[in-house]
Amino acid sequence: xxxxxxxxxxxxxxxxxxxxxKPLKRQRRAAKKAAAATPAAEPAAKPAPSKRPxxxxxxxxxxxxxxxxxxxxxxxxxxxxERLKRGQLPIDGMLDLHGLTQEEAHRQLxxxxxxxxxxxxxxxxxxxxxxxxxxxxxxxxxxxxxxxxEAPNRARVLAIATAQPRHGGSGALYVLxxxxxxxxxx
Numbered sequence: 001x002x003x004x005x006x007x008x009x010x011x012x013x014x015x016x017x018x019x020x021x022k023p024l025k026r027q028r029r030a031a032k033k034a035a036a037a038t039p040a041a042e043p044a045a046k047p048a049p050s051k052r053p054x055x056x057x058x059x060x061x062x063x064x065x066x067x068x069x070x071x072x073x074x075x076x077x078x079x080x081x082e083r084l085k086r087g088q089l090p091i092d093g094m095l096d097l098h099g100l101t102q103e104e105a106h107r108q109l110x111x112x113x114x115x116x117x118x119x120x121x122x123x124x125x126x127x128x129x130x131x132x133x134x135x136x137x138x139x140x141x142x143x144x145x146x147x148x149x150e151a152p153n154r155a156r157v158l159a160i161a162t163a164q165p166r167h168g169g170s171g172a173l174y175v176l177x178x179x180x181x182x183x184x185x186x
Contacts, residue, residue: 068149070173073159084123084174087164091174092121097140098129105140106147113148113177117156120180125163130171144173 006014066074073081083089095112097105109126116124131138148157156177163172 065154068145068154068157068160070145070160070162073161076159076176080176081159081161084159084176085161087167087174089123089174089176091123091125091167092116093119094125094127096127097144098127100140102139102143106143109144109147110153113153113156113175117177117180122177122179124175124177125167125172126175127168127172130169138171141171148175 073084076084093112093116095108097108100108112124112126126144128140128144129138131141145160147153148160157175158178159176161174161176162170163174167174
């Protein structure tokens with residue numbers, strides 16, 4: 001709205017109304033001088049509590065997501081968790097890490113997860129191999145769950161589960177990615 005100038009009648013009315021008004025700054029200064037001149041015999045009374053409700057408490061900081069493990073699935077509803085464990089979700093992408101060094105496997109896993117998340121994929125199959133040539137389990141089979149718990153992968157992954165025998169059994173993992181925030185339900 002544009003500012004307008006008052007008419008001569010309005011200006012005169014304003015001056016008449018404000019004739020007896022005194023600036024607040026002068027009153028404040030005089031009150032301060034008077035308070036400083038009189039000795040303080042008693043401490044000032046506490047001001048009355050405000051009738052306003054207290055400000056809302058800040059929300060707690062976001063909790064660190066639970067660590068991913070194949071034996072437990074947290075943060076997923078029961079039905080989805082069961083479908084993941086049973087291998088009933090459609091597999092949107094597969095990565096086979098057989099024969100790779102740890103460095104190569106780690107790099108490929110990171111790239112695969114990043115690309116899959118950008119592409120909007122939901123359920124992935126990561127084949128690590130069982131490592132049967134050793135007395136212990138294979139190194140990639142041990143390391144992949146650790147790598148999935150590291151940043152930035154943990155921010156992308158919602159849950160993991162050991163694959164069904166038809167998809168590689170204990171030598172493979174189902175990886176459930178979080179939904180992209182910009183996805184729209186129709």
